[in-house]
Structure formats: structure tokens, C-alpha cells
Amino acid sequence: MSTAETTRTETAKFGIATMMAMVVGSMVGAGVFSLPRRFAAETGVSGALVAWLIAGAGMLTLAFVFQNLAVRKPGLDAGVYAYAKAGFGEYLGFFSAFGYWASACVGNVTYWVLIMSTVGKIWPALGEGDTLIAFALSSVCLWAFYLLIRRGVREATTINRIVTVAKLVPILVFVVIALVLLKPGVFADNFRGGPGVGSLFEQVRGTMLVTVFVFLGVEGASVYSRHARRRQDVGRATILGFLSVLAIFASVTIVSYGILPLSEIAELRQPSMAGVLEAAVGPWGATFVSIGLIVSVLGAYLAWTLMAAEVLFVAARDRDMPRFLGRSSAADVPGPALLMTTLLIQVVLLITVFSEDAFAFALDLTSALSLVPFLLAAGYAVKLGVTREGYADRPAGRGRELAVAVVATVYTAFLIYAAGLKFLLIAFIVYAPATVLFAMARREQGRRVFTPVELGIFAVSLLGAAAGVVALATGAITI
Numbered sequence: 001m002s003t004a005e006t007t008r009t010e011t012a013k014f015g016i017a018t019m020m021a022m023v024v025g026s027m028v029g030a031g032v033f034s035l036p037r038r039f040a041a042e043t044g045v046s047g048a049l050v051a052w053l054i055a056g057a058g059m060l061t062l063a064f065v066f067q068n069l070a071v072r073k074p075g076l077d078a079g080v081y082a083y084a085k086a087g088f089g090e091y092l093g094f095f096s097a098f099g100y101w102a103s104a105c106v107g108n109v110t111y112w113v114l115i116m117s118t119v120g121k122i123w124p125a126l127g128e129g130d131t132l133i134a135f136a137l138s139s140v141c142l143w144a145f146y147l148l149i150r151r152g153v154r155e156a157t158t159i160n161r162i163v164t165v166a167k168l169v170p171i172l173v174f175v176v177i178a179l180v181l182l183k184p185g186v187f188a189d190n191f192r193g194g195p196g197v198g199s200l201f202e203q204v205r206g207t208m209l210v211t212v213f214v215f216l217g218v219e220g221a222s223v224y225s226r227h228a229r230r231r232q233d234v235g236r237a238t239i240l241g242f243l244s245v246l247a248i249f250a251s252v253t254i255v256s257y258g259i260l261p262l263s264e265i266a267e268l269r270q271p272s273m274a275g276v277l278e279a280a281v282g283p284w285g286a287t288f289v290s291i292g293l294i295v296s297v298l299g300a301y302l303a304w305t306l307m308a309a310e311v312l313f314v315a316a317r318d319r320d321m322p323r324f325l326g327r328s329s330a331a332d333v334p335g336p337a338l339l340m341t342t343l344l345i346q347v348v349l350l351i352t353v354f355s356e357d358a359f360a361f362a363l364d365l366t367s368a369l370s371l372v373p374f375l376l377a378a379g380y381a382v383k384l385g386v387t388r389e390g391y392a393d394r395p396a397g398r399g400r401e402l403a404v405a406v407v408a409t410v411y412t413a414f415l416i417y418a419a420g421l422k423f424l425l426i427a428f429i430v431y432a433p434a435t436v437l438f439a440m441a442r443r444e445q446g447r448r449v450f451t452p453v454e455l456g457i458f459a460v461s462l463l464g465a466a467a468g469v470v471a472l473a474t475g476a477i478t479i
Contacts, residue, residue, distance in 0.1 A: 087380030170292025
């Protein structure tokens with residue numbers, strides 16, 4: 001029995017309700033409350049409809065990929081990372097693990113920025129979540145959550161299930177109120193977008209990173225698969241959670257176009273959902289959404305921190321990270337991995353103080369870092385379909401699953417293109433230095449650090465990181 005399989009038999013087991021709560025809790029966080037402004041800045045109703053159609057279909061194929069891989073490869077835990085390693089080797093598997101972990105950490109930074117921006121409306125010293133006071137208060141909260149999670153995984157996931165239900169209430173109330181008070185004339189004026197917008201393709205492309213961010217977490221049940229009571233629950237929780245959240249996200253975006261002119265939505269302070277509801281019903285609307293946001297974001301932060309630490313822990317247990325990250329407490333908490341996660345969040349929080357738009361920067365970087373792990377997971381599903389590996393006992397459905405995997409791969413590649421060169425280079429700056437951890441793990445095992453192919457991949461990442469540093473230093477790209 002492998003290390004991962006042994007670990008799975010020793011840990012607490014969760015049913016489909018808890019696994020689905022992990023998916024929904026991971027996806028419904030800061031992103032949904034920022035959707036009105038982010039979309040209005042890029043497109044109108046028509047572009048938003050096309051964007052959600054593309055994003056929904058594309059991310060659904062990824063959800064199906066994770067569902068199919070959970071069935072075809074039940075022995076692989078921490079899905080995103082494990083699939084990349086099994087399909088493309090240890091170094092790219094390491095890249096996937098580190099990239100997914102880093103994206104989760106940067107995503108958690110957006111939560112603190114948005115909370116501080118929300119409170120900043122009544123306490124101006126917090127600004128839009130990017131002042132020194134906001135940084136200090138976020139840091140205190142960050143370490144308070146660290147202490148909470150150290151109490152145990154079961155306690156943390158129980159809290160997550162309760163918060164997942166609580167945070168959906170204000171979002172659903174927002175959709176219902178905005179739909180009832182929708183102004184047909186305003187909605188019609190917003191249909192094609194504002195003056196000076198580009199082609200429909202350019203409008204849709206401008207929303208792609210936003211849709212990636214809000215859908216991050218679709219793989220939540222897969223990442224936490226070692227705790228699943230039944231393997232089939234992983235796939236079911238993924239699909240059910242995704243479809244529920246897609247309906248919520250699209251509804252929040254579209255109904256907002258019927259409350260305010262496009263130009264006014266694009267200028268709203270984040271969280272823009274609060275501004276939209278305030279325009280519809282008065283000041284109490286902003287307060288209502290703000291409270292809902294804080295509950296939602298804290299719940300999502302909890303789920304993401306659990307998943308981030310889990311990826312490092314499983315990678316270390318599989319000897320792809322230094323062994324110190326594979327230690328866990330009697331309460332089933334991967335302590336060193338959790339500490340390293342919290343430290344990276346702390347560092348990125350400090351960087352946002354110097355960013356021109358802290359929330360937008362952290363959101364887009366989160367999306368960019370997650371794309372490589374997603375692309376490798378989708379590529380692995382394609383590889384399984386072509387080679388028929390994992391289909392010997394149950395060959396039925398191979399053609400359909402291969403077609404879905406190909407679409408998911410093409411969609412993820414398009415997202416990398418949509419992200420643009422800026423975030424690709426910044427992602428390399430994050431990826432390349434992380435190779436130190438890979439080298440440490442190899443040295444612990446008395447092995448060569450790189451194979452010839454891995455050395456070539458490392459050289460490419462190093463060149464990308466160098467180009468990114470030069471671009472930042474010369475002002476060619478900014479944060």
C-alpha cells in the first residue's frame with residue numbers, strides 16, 4: 001500500500017455533504033462580491049452572457065475531468081498535484097503542487113483585502129484594504145485563523161459547513177431583490193456595453209481571469225480526496241457544487257446590469273455588490289451585503305487554507321517536497337505545511353501595500369498561478385484516454401471522457417493566453433525559486449536533482465523569471 005493510501009485509512013472520513021460544502025465553500029468567497037464592477041469594466045450584458053457561457057462550459061469540462069480522474073485513478077490523492085506528477089513526471093508534478101498551493105495563498109490575500117476595504121467604508125484609515133493599518137489588522141486575523149485550524153481538521157470542516165450555508169443567504173437575497181427591482185430601460189442600455197469597448201471577443205477575453213478566480217475551488221473535493229468516505233462522492237460533490245455556484249455567479253452578474261448604468265457600476269467601490277444593492281434599496285442594502293461578505297470570505301478563507309496545507313502535506317508524504325512538510329499532529333493537522341502557508345500569505349499581504357490595485361492584482365495573480373496545475377491535470381486526462389490506462393476494468397465511456405478532456409485542455413490553454421504575458425512572467429517569478437524545495441527533497445533521498453528533461457524545464461522557468469524581474473525593474477509591467 002502506498003504512503004498516500006496508508007494516510008487515507010488513518011484520517012477522518014467525510015460524506016458527500018461535507019465534500020460538496022468544501023467545493024461550494026471554496027468557490028463562494030471574495031470573487032462573487034466583486035463581480036458587478038469587474039464585469040461592468042469590461043463588457044455589457046451580451047458579453048457577460050457569452051463569457052459565462054464559455055466559462056461555465058469550460059469549467060464544467062474541468063469539473064468532469066476531476067470527476068473522471070477520481071474514478072479512473074482512485075489511488076491518487078490531492079488531485080491537481082497528483083495528476084500532474086503521474087502524467088508528466090516529478091518535476092512538473094512539483095510545479096503543479098507548488099503553483100496550486102501558491103495560488104491558494106495569494107487567493108487568501110484577496111479575502112483580507114476585501115474585508116478591510118469593506119470595513120474601510122466606515123473606517124477610512126483602512127482605505128481599500130491596502131494601507132499599513134489594514135495590513136496590520138489583516139495580519140492579526142491571519143494568525144488567529146492559523147491557531148484555529150491547528151485545533152483540528154474535523155473542527156475546521158464542521159465550521160466550514162455551517163458558514164457555507166450562512167453565506168449563501170445574503171447572495172440569494174441580493175439576486176431576488178435585484179431581479180424584482182430590475183429596470184428594463186437600464187438593462188437594455190447596458191446590453192451592448194459602454195462607449196469605446198472593443199469587439200465582443202476582446203470584451204469576453206477581458207473577463208476570463210475573473211471567471212477563473214471565482215471558479216477556483218471546483219477541485220476542492222478532489223484536493224481533499226484522502227478524507228472521502230467513498231471515492232465516488234468526490235466526483236458527485238464536484239459536479240453538484242459547480243452547477244450550484246455557476247447559477248449563483250451568473251445571476252449576480254446579470255441582474256446587476258438592471259440596477260445602475262454600466263459606467264456607474266464600473267466605478268463602484270469594492271465590494272461592488274454592496275454598491276449595487278445600496279442603489280436599489282438604500283444604505284441598509286450595503287450593510288446587509290457587507291455583513292454577508294465578511295461571513296462568506298472568512299468561510300472561504302478557512303476552506304482554502306485547509307486545501308493549501310493539504311497539497312504541501314501530501315506532496316511531502318510522497319517525497320516530492322522536503323520531509324518536514326509531511327508531519328502532522330495528533331489532531332490530523334499538517335502543522336509545518338499550515339505554517340508555511342500562513343507565512344506566504346503574510347508576505348503577499350505586505351506586497352499588496354505597494355500595489356496600485358491590491359485586490360485586482362491578487363485576484364489576477366491567483367488565477368494565473370492556478371492555470372498551469374489545471375492544464376497539467378486536463379492533459380493527464382487526455383493521456384489516459386489515448387493510452388487507455390485506467391480503462392481496463394471499465395472501458396465504457398472512454399471516447400466521451402477523452403473528448404471532454406481535450407476540450408478542458410484547449411479551454412485552459414486559452415485562459416493562459418487570455419491572462420497575457422504580464423501574469424505569465426510574474427508566475428515564473430514565483431515558480432522558479434520554488435525549485436529549491438524540489439532540490440531539498442531530492443537531496444534528502446540521495447538522488448540527482450534533475451534529469452536532463454527536468455533541467456530543460458528548469459532553464460525555461462529561470463529564463464521566464466529573469467524576464468519578469470527585468471520587466472518589473474524597467475516598469476514594463478507593474479503590480
